[in-house]
Amino acid sequence: MDISSIFGDFTAIIPMIALLIGVLIVPGVHLGLKKPTATWGVALAVVIVSLVLNVILLTGDYQGTTLDMASYNPYSGLMILLFQIVLFLAVFVSNSSIETTRNNTGTYYALMMAAAMGMMFVAESSDLITIFVGVELTSISSYALVTLKRGDSRAAEAGVKYVVIGGMSTALTLYGISMIYGLTGTTEIAAIAAQTQLTELNWMFGIAMVAMIAGYGFKIAAVPFHMWAPDVYEGASTPVSLFLATGSKKMGLGVFFQIFLVMFVAGTACSAIAGEEIRYLFAIIAAFTMTVGNVVAIAQSNIKRMLAYSSIAQAGYILIVMAVMNDYAASAGIFHMFTHVFMKGGAFLIVGALICAGIGEKISDYRGLAKRAPFLAFAMMLFLFSLAGIPPLAGFTSKFFLFSSAVGTVDGATSEWVWLAFVAILNSAISLYYYARVVKTMYVDKGETTEKIKVPKIFLAAIVICLVAVIVLGVYPQLVFNYCEAAASFLLP
Template identity: 45%
Template sequence: MAVWNYLESLMPQLVLIVFALVLPALDYLFKDKRVLALVSLVPLVSLVILLVGWLFLDVWAMSTSMIDLIEVNAFSGLFMLVFLFVGIVVVLGSPEFIRTDRNQGEYYSLILLAITGMTIVAESTDLIALFVGLEIAGISSFALSGFRKTEKRSAEAATKYFIIGGFSSALTLFAITLIYGIAGTTRIVGIEPILAGNPAGIDAEPMLILASVLLMAGLGFKIAMVPFHMWAPDVYEGAPTPISGLLAAASKKMGFAALFKIFLIGMILTKTDWEVAIAALAIITMTVGNLIAVSQTNIKRMLAYSSIAQAGYILIVLPVGTQYALAGGLLHILTHAFMKSGAFMVVAAMGAIAIGERLDGFKGLSKRSPFLALTMTLFLLSLAGIPPLAGFASKFVLFSSSVYASIDPGPSWLVWLAVAGVLNSALSLYYYARVIKYMYMEKGPETTVKVPPILTVAILFAVVMVVGIGLFPDPFVEACRTAAEAFAGLPSGWP
């Protein structure tokens, strides 16, 4: 049953697509649009159960893929889990936020399609499949950020995102063609041996450097790496808040999945060519993100710059280039997904109860809604890397990997990545603490506000994960370690 085997390999994507196609039709059947959110939770939750049972509980195993283009392993599983978790939080946070909007069926449908694209990127072993996944996710996100057609800001965000996103796809595709031209293959694992053998007998290095630069630019747009970050704050600000959460916590992570695959497997041979450039970009990205975040007055823009900074932290993985670093990066991707999407859900709740998005709106929040104030505090402290929250555990592994890289095999410049990272964490504490200060130490309106229950569920889910991973990081570290071992070409680097 070859057909069946093919279908089984694509099962997660097929489930998501089927539901995505059904949802717009359901829109006409139900008056109460919250049903749509519930229906779109079905594939997300069942796939999460499937993946958790496989990766963490060892209840069952996933069959290996029958298709050359994709591979199911711990690495792809972990990334899929991140995308699905964020999807759940975003879907839970949506009904209240888009209560009065039209076309809600399409909204949920597009969320599921975006996640489909991301899962394809996570599983792809081929540059073409990877590109297709990037495009599916990208086009769905363009439409989602412009969901509120009547709102000027939303439309502007979508246009901006579309133009820049299209441009970055073109650059990525051009880089892929260059790699194909040199190596004669689009299989990611196939690139390195061919390059090592140098079949054409030509000096391929300049061409490869050009490809690396184009990839850094193309995928750098996706992860909002400085200097390709300009779109992110505008889009996050203009898009519906749950979608900002999706973009910051999931779409960005897709970019990292692609970067890790291409640079740490395909282009690992030319690491000396790109490592310094990426290290410099990592430091610039985290510093610029944090510095600009300090001066923001809109909470969504502040969170946008904060996730630019977080992207800078995760970029440390590439120059360090050990499995330990990769595990740290994966762990930070996982924890960042929860803390960032949780923070965006708090902002969505603030929008739903008509407080708005300005930082001033947080003044006196601890009196008006102790729940929102406390959860937001936890998310922000976790983002700043204060123990014992999830963000500390992942930053610890991530930064310590760069310290380790300069102790074994010997002193190197890599330790400065950790120094830059912790200094930036301290800097970021300034603007996170300012929000906490507004919530607890400043006087605001006295009226109490009531958070919609479904948003409460979304926020609670994220908070449980942030505190849970912080207190019991062991299973998550182990899962990231297994996932990182899929990159067999890297030195282990485990202490």
């Protein structure tokens, strides 16, 4: 079946249109039926329709453009798939979680789908205007999502912090974009890259770069712009934390790839903006991000906060791509984003499931968990070991690709980024300490009770999906890595 013959010119944005329809009808379903489960069912059906449409497009190697604004290509198709998986996991468990709102389910699902739609538009755009609007659609929806955990004072505090810091990052980004626009007279990234090759490096370009890197650095929580992330992930309800930690952050990294990678790799033809300084800047940001994330994570006693710091560190690993800047690194970075969705998503799902069963967020609450919930403890152990990079799990494979891209080029010559790979490997060793501490708490420490705990079936199903993905991607990475390579070679021809 040829899907583009059905939807015509709008084929490129059909996954988003499906979600848009969902955004519009879900509040209506909520108001009409007043049943949270019915609203959840409709929302989940819309997400699955969108997912299926995108899988058909992606496996059919569809490429096309809608309205000169959104173009579907191997890269955007893969990123859209990633965002849809995140959205599916978050929506799937929301109805069973006791943390999510029971009164405003329509708003909740509509906001979540709108945020995912913003991410998808970002993945499809090649123009600074659409990237800006997409990022803002995601950000503004997620401010409201965080605060929707009604009657919780930590959520209220997290919402205030998120909106203030997010607003400031928007202003910084916009100022940077305005400088780029003034310098080049265009907002298309390819045209900007062509223009900046011809001009000399000047102060205006410098201001623009600093403002844009800082602005989007807030979105991916790169050090030193990371302080909002732990507060927000701790304050939000766990499905929303999952959505933000795995989805929103990937959108920011995608923006980094689409703007800076494209701009500077295309710009290497010219010596004026060869990007050597910028590459060192990114390398330093990456090194600091992973080190600070991992070191501060050691001191945390709240597991959601610990996972938040670990996800800051993971963003640091992915930022290696911005220093190495070749297509092997880019494909490894995209692959690490994929595995990170499943391992971090799985860890957050277990935290959410245990909260539903009445177990708190403190790491000390997990004492003796192996006796009380053997499967959950085992799954948590696998997810944490995967995050630390223990073979044969997915985290090991993707980290291996990522770090090996920093160590050497394909022809065997050693690259200048060996020190960065060294820092990254040291950091993996540090991270093993706090992951293993959780495992020790679960398996070695004695709990106060050995009473078995029951968690909602939906959560178990979602955890099993993540667990299967973590193991399969660990042993058979080609399943996704081939698509990652196609995406990277599209991004950096």
